[in-house]
Amino acid sequence: MEMRATPAALDPAAADAAPLASLVFEPLVRLDANGAPQPCLAISWQHDASAKRWQFNLRPGVKFHDGLAMLSAAVAASLQPALPGAALTASGDAILIRTGRPEPGLLLDLAHNGLIFAHDAGGGFVGTGPFRVASWEPGRRATLSANADYWGGRAFLDTIEVQMGRGLRDQLVDLEVGKTDVAELGPAELRRASGQGRTVWSSAPVRLIALVFSPGRPADPRLREALALSIDRAAMHSVLLQKQGEITAALLPQWLSGYAFAFPTAPDLARARALAAELPASARSLALGYDPAIAGGRAIAERVAVNARDAGLAVPVSPQNPQSDLALVELRVPSLDAARALAGIVLSAGLEAPQPDGPAPEALYASERRLLEDFRVIPLFHLPDLYGAAGRIRVFQPPPVARLGEWRWETVWLSGTAP
């Protein structure tokens, strides 16, 4: 398979290595297709009534890839970075987690962020997953081989060869000529791949494309609001994104929060023009930068500039730089727990962390509305991770790409070979 990212090492906490890490490392629990927690490295768990004290009973007989048994102490050490402020205690085949506040969504969070790992003799990371790292050339290529001692049974694939640092267009070409079996897809590539009838794997819409204003710029909120109201998301979604993902004006995707639809996405050009007209001519300008790593990011930014021009705003577009008043960025949903996901997105956007009144969706909605009401962040789309698969790829169960984009390839095999 090929990927754009160029991870230097397989660090379970590194964002650029996340899909590969999900092949090598495992969490305590996993979510099934319905979002229900299922045992993984933990075979059972319980918590007290306040959800502040959790106990996870570890799966016996699990070994890390270096042959050492998975001990509760290693599990606790692995989880500590994901649970700052929590007290983790290893106790025989179980670990105890004590938190300062109720954590009813802990299982959801651990399903994505609680990967268990240990350090090998060389200081590298070793996991317990269906694949182990056979070779790793930082930023260039890697080879993963099937873990014959995997507790869930050996994966169907023998090896996965990963080519790093390949552009989307090159990946698609390689997919078309049979040089790779799995390629990442952007909107432009999706149209071609779909036209070729290829299998497309998709995560849930977990990538938030948004406009984020630089701190302190611009000072006048009317300018931000005018820009937000001028944007025609539907045209961009239809043409530039090939109708993938969701149009949104919320930070959390609809599938995660359930209330994203309540944030209006339709443009209001008349109101935008009126707001812009209230500003002095010299203040009707914004420098828009875009993250070149976002597939189709430049086209989206240019379309935003076109919409803004209709409202009377001048928005020159360029790659993101320190002079940008605002930037088109991609923020990833970091957790399956809505509250933690919102906090993570807000942190990534450089906003002040929300203070929800509670875990209830209503409180979360109110918190998000407060975050968005000054238009310092203008959400545009929630997009999924997309992959194109070669025709010989076969998948048994579960889906090869999980909701947050993790790879579940232990049941993937190639046609013509016995699973």
Added chain:
Amino acid sequence: MTFRTRLLLLFATTVVVAVAFVGAIVSTTTRRAFERLDEQRVSAVAAQFRQELARREREIAPRVKDVAEADSTLAMAVCLSGADADPASCVEDVQPVAAAHNLDFLEMVSSNGTLISSAQWPARFLYREEWVTLRDDWNSQPPFLKREELPNDTALALTCVRVATVADRRLYVIGGEALDREFLSSFVLPTGMRALLYREPLSLTGAAGPVQQTAALAPVISEIRKRRAEVTRMVQWSADAASAETFHAIPLIGPGNELMGAFLVGSSRAEQVALERFLRRVEILVATGGILLALLVSLWTTARITRPVEALAAGARAVAAGDWKTYVEVRSGDEIGALAAAFNQMTRELLEQRDRLLQAERVAAWRELARRLAHELKNPLFPLQITVENLQRARAGHPGQFDEVFRESTATLLAELAKLRGIVGRFSDFARMPPPQLETVDLNGLVRESLKLFEAQLQSAGVTLHLELAADLRAIQADPGLLGRALQNLVLNAVDAMPLGGALTIRTSPEEGGVRVEVTDTGQGLTQEECGRLFTPYYTTKTHGTGLGLAIVQSVISDHGGRIAVRSEPGKGTTFTIDLA
């Protein structure tokens, strides 16, 4: 103003006027020549522009037609004509088509006026371009000028619209070519000329890139907007006259008579200004040289003309000062030389005449002296003779009375002899007039002191004295004794002139370089002839007197370096005027 100065000014003025006149003619001729050349060059560039625009119009229409008839366009039209048409699939299709057909601008617009794909601004997909749906005959329409909106700018385009039709549904193909730097670079321009393209609302481009200074062209643009016709105006870019350019603007009109911009041909006036400045420098140099030449010529000319004249003038002044022996040496044989010869002859004749006159006057004076001496001596001699004859007769006829007669006669003889001695003494005094012993003298005080001697005499003669003495009279250097004697003589002369009484006025006044004394009587006056001889020694109008009084006065005044004059009219009195330094 001297003749030399006049001559210099005349020469200099003549040179300057001549140079200025020639310079003005040359400058005017040069300017007109440049203007004619400019007009020709601008006309040539304007013609070049029209030809180039026409050529591009001819070329672009077939290219856009080719795009409209291309398979890719028909495929797009087919795609858009279906029930499940997805415009999104065509958004990026026109950029390679535009590049393949060498079009700067290319847009595809669906039959309902929706922009499907734009090569120049891909992000404008699905925008409305309804203007293109308003007419059906695009395929027969010629190219036209259109303002193209770009992401960060606007451009002026030569645009052509053609229509591809599939299943009664239209696909509008809008192709265009930019009138930009490349367009301007295609012109072959003479040195000093440039072509600019103005786009509404305010954008100026040259072959080298955008032109920032648009303010100076504002009047040209304003006139173009108003008149919609070609305009020629001069534009000054800075305070330096050499920065000026003559711009000829050709309006670029779009559909609906809308002004899209203007083609500007600029012709620099730098060469003309440089030539004019060179000519001006030459004029200044020629004028300066001419003035210097005039100076030299005037000096030479005056050396030839005015120097003899000045020598003549100096000779004349010397003659006027009494130096009659002056000789003017002029070698030239022209009129000036003849004048100098005449002058020298005049002085020679004057000398000779003066000598003759002096001799005559000396003879006359001796005669007058002899006559006067004879007259003066004759009067006492007759009594002497009578007395002696009486003594002889008394001795002979009356011896007894001889002693008495002798006593009386000797008394008479002594008296007459005394008279003779007095006469001889006066003559001796005149002959022995001493030189003045100069000292600082208050003239007013001297006048008052001299008059004291005559108070009784004036009173007895019935003469009223009027003194008008200037208070600010400065002191003079004089011999008070001699000058006082001269004044006394004048007063005595005035009293003698008024035997029936009258008024005597003595007036002193400051004069330029000295003082003046006037002695005026109201006596019987003198004739002109008498006035002319008045100061001649031994000449007198009186029955008594030696005629030496006024001669002594003139001698004293002359010895003081002064002058004495008399003016008189018979019956109105006489005034003597003495000027002293």
